[in-house]
Amino acid sequence: MGKRYEVHTISHTHWDREWYLPFQLFRFRLVDLIDHLLDILDKDQNYTHFHLDGQTIVLQDYLELRPEKRDVLKKYIQEGRILVGPWYILPDEFLVSGEATIRNLLLGHRVSREFGQTMKVGYVPDCFGHISQLPQVFAGFGLDTALLWRGIGGDIKSEFYWEAPDGSRVLTIHMPDEGGYCYGADLPADPEKLRARLRPILDLLIKHASTQNLLLMNGCDHLEPQPDLSSILATAAELFPDMEFKHSSLIEYIQKVREAGPSLDTFKGELRDNQFMNILAGTISTRMYLKQVNFEVERLMERWAEPMAAIMWSKTGCYPRAHLWKAWEYLLQNHPHDSICGCSVDPVHEQMMTRFAWAREMGEEIVERCVDTISATVESPVKAGDEVGLFIYNALGWKRTDVVTASVDIPWNGEVDSPAVRDPEGRVLPCQVMSVEDTERLVVNPWARPRVEKIRRLTFSFLAEDVPACGYKIYAVTPQGAHRGAVGSYGLSSGPNWAENEFLKVEISEDGSLVVTDKSTGARYSRCNMFEDSGDAGDEYTYSYPLHDTVFFGMGEKPVIALVENGPVKVTFKIAGVLKLPEGLTHDRRSRSENMVACDVVSYVTLTARSRRLNVVTEFDNRVRDHRLRVLFPSGISSSHSYAGSPFDVVARPVKLPPAGGWVENPTPTHPFREFVDVSDGERGLTIAAAGLTEYEVKDDGQGTIALTLLRCVDRIARFDLLTRKGRDGYRFHAPGGQCLGRHSFAYSIIPHQGTWRTELSYIQAFAHNVPLLARQVWPQSRLYHSRSSWVAGVTGCGEVTAAGAAAGAPEGTLASGGPAPACLAGPAGPPVSSFISIEPAHLVLSALKRAEDKSALVIRVYNLGGEEVEGRIRVQPQVRSARLANLAEEPVPTGDLPVIDGHEVRFKAGPAAIVTLELSIDAPQREEPEVWEPYEKIAYMTVNGNSVP
Numbered sequence: 001m002g003k004r005y006e007v008h009t010i011s012h013t014h015w016d017r018e019w020y021l022p023f024q025l026f027r028f029r030l031v032d033l034i035d036h037l038l039d040i041l042d043k044d045q046n047y048t049h050f051h052l053d054g055q056t057i058v059l060q061d062y063l064e065l066r067p068e069k070r071d072v073l074k075k076y077i078q079e080g081r082i083l084v085g086p087w088y089i090l091p092d093e094f095l096v097s098g099e100a101t102i103r104n105l106l107l108g109h110r111v112s113r114e115f116g117q118t119m120k121v122g123y124v125p126d127c128f129g130h131i132s133q134l135p136q137v138f139a140g141f142g143l144d145t146a147l148l149w150r151g152i153g154g155d156i157k158s159e160f161y162w163e164a165p166d167g168s169r170v171l172t173i174h175m176p177d178e179g180g181y182c183y184g185a186d187l188p189a190d191p192e193k194l195r196a197r198l199r200p201i202l203d204l205l206i207k208h209a210s211t212q213n214l215l216l217m218n219g220c221d222h223l224e225p226q227p228d229l230s231s232i233l234a235t236a237a238e239l240f241p242d243m244e245f246k247h248s249s250l251i252e253y254i255q256k257v258r259e260a261g262p263s264l265d266t267f268k269g270e271l272r273d274n275q276f277m278n279i280l281a282g283t284i285s286t287r288m289y290l291k292q293v294n295f296e297v298e299r300l301m302e303r304w305a306e307p308m309a310a311i312m313w314s315k316t317g318c319y320p321r322a323h324l325w326k327a328w329e330y331l332l333q334n335h336p337h338d339s340i341c342g343c344s345v346d347p348v349h350e351q352m353m354t355r356f357a358w359a360r361e362m363g364e365e366i367v368e369r370c371v372d373t374i375s376a377t378v379e380s381p382v383k384a385g386d387e388v389g390l391f392i393y394n395a396l397g398w399k400r401t402d403v404v405t406a407s408v409d410i411p412w413n414g415e416v417d418s419p420a421v422r423d424p425e426g427r428v429l430p431c432q433v434m435s436v437e438d439t440e441r442l443v444v445n446p447w448a449r450p451r452v453e454k455i456r457r458l459t460f461s462f463l464a465e466d467v468p469a470c471g472y473k474i475y476a477v478t479p480q481g482a483h484r485g486a487v488g489s490y491g492l493s494s495g496p497n498w499a500e501n502e503f504l505k506v507e508i509s510e511d512g513s514l515v516v517t518d519k520s521t522g523a524r525y526s527r528c529n530m531f532e533d534s535g536d537a538g539d540e541y542t543y544s545y546p547l548h549d550t551v552f553f554g555m556g557e558k559p560v561i562a563l564v565e566n567g568p569v570k571v572t573f574k575i576a577g578v579l580k581l582p583e584g585l586t587h588d589r590r591s592r593s594e595n596m597v598a599c600d601v602v603s604y605v606t607l608t609a610r611s612r613r614l615n616v617v618t619e620f621d622n623r624v625r626d627h628r629l630r631v632l633f634p635s636g637i638s639s640s641h642s643y644a645g646s647p648f649d650v651v652a653r654p655v656k657l658p659p660a661g662g663w664v665e666n667p668t669p670t671h672p673f674r675e676f677v678d679v680s681d682g683e684r685g686l687t688i689a690a691a692g693l694t695e696y697e698v699k700d701d702g703q704g705t706i707a708l709t710l711l712r713c714v715d716r717i718a719r720f721d722l723l724t725r726k727g728r729d730g731y732r733f734h735a736p737g738g739q740c741l742g743r744h745s746f747a748y749s750i751i752p753h754q755g756t757w758r759t760e761l762s763y764i765q766a767f768a769h770n771v772p773l774l775a776r777q778v779w780p781q782s783r784l785y786h787s788r789s790s791w792v793a794g795v796t797g798c799g800e801v802t803a804a805g806a807a808a809g810a811p812e813g814t815l816a817s818g819g820p821a822p823a824c825l826a827g828p829a830g831p832p833v834s835s836f837i838s839i840e841p842a843h844l845v846l847s848a849l850k851r852a853e854d855k856s857a858l859v860i861r862v863y864n865l866g867g868e869e870v871e872g873r874i875r876v877q878p879q880v881r882s883a884r885l886a887n888l889a890e891e892p893v894p895t896g897d898l899p900v901i902d903g904h905e906v907r908f909k910a911g912p913a914a915i916v917t918l919e920l921s922i923d924a925p926q927r928e929e930p931e932v933w934e935p936y937e938k939i940a941y942m943t944v945n946g947n948s949v950p
Contacts, residue, residue: 005212006256007202008248009233011226012051012219014125014181015058017089019338020717020731022347026222027061033224034062038069041076046230048081049249051219054123055087056111057333078116083249085112085119086143088329092337093124093131094284094672095291095694097298098647098915099848099861100335102888103328105141106853109889121250122146122170125181128337129272129279133648136164136915140888145254147173149180153273158208158215159257161266165649165913169266171258175217176204177277177664182220187232194232195239202240210262214243215253270651278665278725280343280541284672285628285695285712287342287349287540287738292746293356294340295692295770297331300363303395303771307470307849308370310858311836314878315377317925318933319851320366327362330355343540343717343730346737368776369933374472375778379829381424381476382778386410389778390421390475394467395771397839397846397862398764403569403608405434405461406775410479412438412454420478421462424832429475430490431462432567463490463569463609464773468835470849471877474778490568490609497561499571499607504752506607506614512559512575514605516614518752521684528633528750529603529616530554532707533581535592536628537722539714540738541729542665543628544722548591552581555601570608577601584625589721597623613689613765614750622711625739629711630697633750635686635704637679642698642706643757644673645766648847648863648915650757655700666724669697670709676766678757679704687751689766710746713739758867761842840873841866844910848917853890858920864910872916875905879923886919 013033017023040047052058063070076082088107091100112118122138122145124130129151138146146162152174163169175181183201188194205214218229226232233245246252272279285291306324313319334352338344371391382389388408394400410416417436421429437457444450458479467473492501497508505517514528534551538544555577565572579599582592600621607614620629641652657667677696678687688696688706695709715738718730749769753760839846843866852859860874883906885896898906898918910916 003244004242005206005214005244007214007216007236007243007245008253008256009184009216009218009229009245010051010248010250010253011047011049011229012181012217013053013223013225014219014221015053015055016221016338017057017061017333017336018348018351019344020733022345022351027065029222030058030061031065034058034069034073035066036227037082037225038072038076040225040227041081044227044230046247047225048247049083050081050225051083051119051250053090054085054119054121054125055090056084056108057089059084059111059115074115077112080117080249083119083251084115085109086121086141087123088332089336090124090126091332091335092283092340093127093134093647094129095340096294096335097302097674098133098137099302100298100332101137101647102848104332104335105137106889107325107328107332109141110853119251121254123250124148125175126150126337128281128283128341130270131647131649132270132651133164133646133913133915135162135170136166136168136648137888138170139168140915140917142887142889143170145171145173147175147250148271149175150277150279151271151273152267152277153275156208156265157210158205159210159262160264162271163266163268165269166911166915171254171264172267173215173254173257175215176208178204180277181217184216184218185220185223187218187226187229189228189232189235191235191239194235198236198240202243210264211257211260213253213256213260270646274665274667275663278542278729280341280729281665281668281670282538282542282712283337283341283343283540284670285543285709286714287740288693288709288711289740289744290334290340290342290349290352291694292692293353294331294334297356297359297363299771300360300367301327301331302848304393304774305363305366305370307395307836308367308374308393310849310851312370312373313851313930314836314858314922314924316373317927317930318373319930320369320933321851322931323362323366327359327366330359330362342738345717345733345735349737367774371776371778375474377830378474378832378834380778381422381474381832383476386480387476387478390477391472391776391778392464392467392475393472393774393776394469395774396767397469397837397844398842399469399835399838400467400768400773401463401465401610402467402768402773403461403611404464404773404775405459406777407457407459408477408479408777409441409455409457412456416456416458416479418480419458419460420480421460422476422478423465424474429462430568431460432565432569434459434461461567461569467773468833469838470846471833471835474832492568492571492607492609494563494566494571496563497573499573501607501609501611503612504607504614506605508561508573508575508605510558512555512561512577512603514614514750516750516752518684521752521754523636523684523752525633525635525686525750525752529605530632531579531601532630532632533579534628535582535585536626536712536714537585537589538724539716539719539722539730540735541718542722542725543668543670543712544724546585546589546591547723550582550592552579555579564604565606568609570606572604572606575603575605581624581627592626599623612751612753613769615769616748616750618710618746619743620710620746621743622713622741625713625715625741627711627713628709630707630709631746631748633686633688633706635679635706637681637684637686637704638702639679639681639698639704642671642696643678643680644671644696645675645677645763646672647674649913650763650865655698657700664726669699670695671697675770676757676763677706678762679706680753680756682756683754685753685756685760685762687753687757687762687766688748689751689769690746690748691770693746693748708748711740711744715739758843758865763845763865764842767845834877835875836877838875841870843870844872847915852919856921856924856926858922859886859890859917860920861915861917862910863915864912867912869909869911872908872910873905874918876920876922877904879903880906881921881923883918883920886917888915888917890917890919892919
């Protein structure tokens with residue numbers, strides 16, 4: 001008679017790269033672990049498998065210190081005894097972009113392939129909940145199974161199907177709430193102790209199993225492999241004769257479950273239930289500064305660096321793949337949940353800021369070089385003399401008209417204090433001077449020592465009209481005279497405490513709150529931008545109110561209201577208040593202190609010409625501890641659900657909470673979001689966009705009040721006395737940086753609309769706020785060379801040496817590379833206004849524009865927010881030879897060939913909530929060394945005298 005159950009024992013470690021210790025200290029333990037693992041594998045042939053936590057960065061971290069072990073490590077991975085991938089790191093899913101998750105899997109697959117094979121399981125053992133689109137992302141990488149722990153509610157089986165909004169589904173294995181991935185760790189060798197340990201575990205597994213296959217996870221956080229496991233499993237087989245104990249792998253276990261063919265339930269959408277297992281929802285707002293800088297660097301990489309590098313590649317054949325990927329690596333290393341969630345000791349988060357800085361520096365330099373090179377291929381509107389060019393880039397998939405703020409540097413001249421802006425058609429545009437600054441900058445040259453130049457920096461704003469989708473528009477800037485001869489009026493008007501354009505009116509009340517009127521509906525939204533400050537007795541994982549809380553509202557007793565900018569393109573008010581807040585919690589942490597501390601709060605409220613949104617930047621000087629600061633927007637709308645941006649999706653969430661009796665973690669009214677949150681009643685609605693803020697609540701207060709969390713300030717990784725969470729999680733290590741003392745800045749936008757977010761496309765305005773037009777100065781140029789101007793010696797952006805460059809040491813009349821001029825200098829110059837790609841209809845959101853990973857092709861990715869199937873149309877500037885659909889791993893989809901119309905347009909079908917990736921073979925110059933930059937003199941965008949620079 002056969003065994004009743006097969007117990008698949010999975011030896012593993014869960015490797016938090018940094019958490020209660022910083023990375024380098026954990027790496028000492030990682031090296032020990034893998035050293036000992038290799039020794040076990042050498043000595044015990046019955047030790048058949050070890051699961052290295054689904055991430056490949058551990059291989060890189062180990063081999064940096066043990067490079068001589070590469071071959072033996074590769075041998076065991078090829079044999080399947082060590083399983084690696086599919087991830088580079090195990091990420092949080094809500095706090096990072098969808099594209100960052102895709103880059104993570106691309107890199108994880110690439111690294112694991114270098115070692116022989118990738119474990120094709122969607123392993124997410126400890127994420128704090130799961131996004132709705134993860135099944136579609138997994139399916140896009142050929143991962144048909146997920147294995148997870150947190151986020152599942154109800155009395156369910158260990159196996160079920162999980163379905164994304166587009167219908168993609170994966171077989172999902174749920175590790176039990178009681179122990180998760182740790183319940184089979186450190187099994188005792190003593191038979192009686194082993195029997196006592198295994199009996200309740202096996203009973204639990206049998207209770208939830210859908211087949212005769214049981215999953216026993218033998219490992220936990222940072223635990224090494226058990227060297228005597230083979231003998232322990234032999235003992236277990238004797239103790240439980242109806243069980244077959246196998247030292248197995250996830251691959252083998254999943255195959256056995258599939259072969260059994262059980263009838264399974266289906267779950268749909270995001271998994272954030274915290275009834276039986278906490279999802280540590282407070283991490284969405286812990287150390288908000290991390291979330292903000294992460295958003296900025298993701299935006300830099302996804303919206304500017306990668307797309308502009310792809311445009312440059314299409315024109316010149318040059319593509320900085322290595323530079324882009326190194327920047328991505330630094331960024332991805334900050335995405336594990338203990339990192340980006342802000343729930344580690346202070347040194348971890350200090351080191352994250354260094355990695356963010358490295359990624360930002362590389363991304364910005366890529367953008368600067370791409371602008372230089374692209375502009376060298378364009379017929380500039382700049383005339384001879386002292387004019388300079390201004391390159392405006394629109395990273396979104398829609399044509400847009402928006403106010404842009406730019407800076408240009410000119411040779412120091414005490415008489416020049418304002419610019420004139422001329423568009424490519426020759427019209428002089430109204431502009432608003434923001435500042436005039438005398439400073440210095442560094443100029444570097446490949447043939448001469450760096451030099452410092454004294455310059456005058458002019459910063460100004462103007463309305464850039466009809467900037468093409470994923471394209472650029474080059475303006476000419478004359479550094480003299482204001483806007484003499486400027487044409488047009490934008491209809492922007494203002495008074496001491498009000499401003500309006502054709503779409504909106506804003507009035508500032510005496511208490512500092514805003515009244516926003518939507519002229520399209522007549523709806524008035526009162527008491528917007530008021531602040532709410534409450535106590536926080538929680539930890540870095542979870543918000544918890546003190547037993548006796550005191551909540552403060554407003555901007556202080558009497559804020560000072562001043563009109564600080566009033567011009568043709570924008571009006572800005574400064575609202576300065578003082579919030580007197582308790583210095584912290586009382587000693588017993590049951591209430592807020594009676595000692596009050598003054599904290600400055602300033603909001604800059606800006607209405608721009610022809611805009612449907614009202615932009616706000618709030619600065620707060622945090623001088624107090626143990627509190628949560630939020631900003632409120634009463635909508636006056638009764639709605640049962642809120643709608644919030646999520647990676648590749650917009651998620652509907654109920655406003656009312658379920659009853660909380662017996663929950664491990666109280667049902668939380670706060671939720672994660674990306675880009676925007678919205679409430680509407682079908683007739684009108686209110687969208688709030690935010691750049692880098694990540695937590696919101698729509699209050700069940702009868703007013704449909706949207707609350708955005710600005711700060712959540714605590715000082716421990718974990719506490720064990722919370723009112724909102726049962727039990728313990730993590731360690732009570734001190735983390736004073738979590739109090740977030742000091743100055744902070746937050747950018748958000750108020751967008752009233754008719755109808756719903758979907759029917760009125762209010763998300764387009766949200767993206768426009770969060771991804772502003774990029775402005776970069778370019779220099780006088782002809783078709784054949786790219787010199788900096790008479791006062792900046794240089795060489796061409798594509799390699800041509802100017803006379804000034806020759807004087808600096810380069811051989812005049814030759815290319816820096818010694819070869820022929822690259823293709824970007826051949827043929828007619830391009831127009832100064834150009835769309836690289838345009839996308840229709842507007843429900844298709846551009847997600848990625850890049851060069852393909854392993855071939856000479858262009859990759860374009862969009863996702864559909866329309867709610868129904870649409871025919872997508874993408875028009876591409878370069879000639880398209882062929883087009884086809886690809887999966888997220890950039891592999892061709894069977895029968896995915898697409899027709900190309902007139903050599904430039906590609907059409908395709910996109911179902912509701914579908915993520916669609918297109919691979920286009922285009923006419924692009926071929927280079928022997930596509931990643932080699934041609935040398936040229938450039939401005940080093942750094943300060944000399946401490947002043948800020950673009």
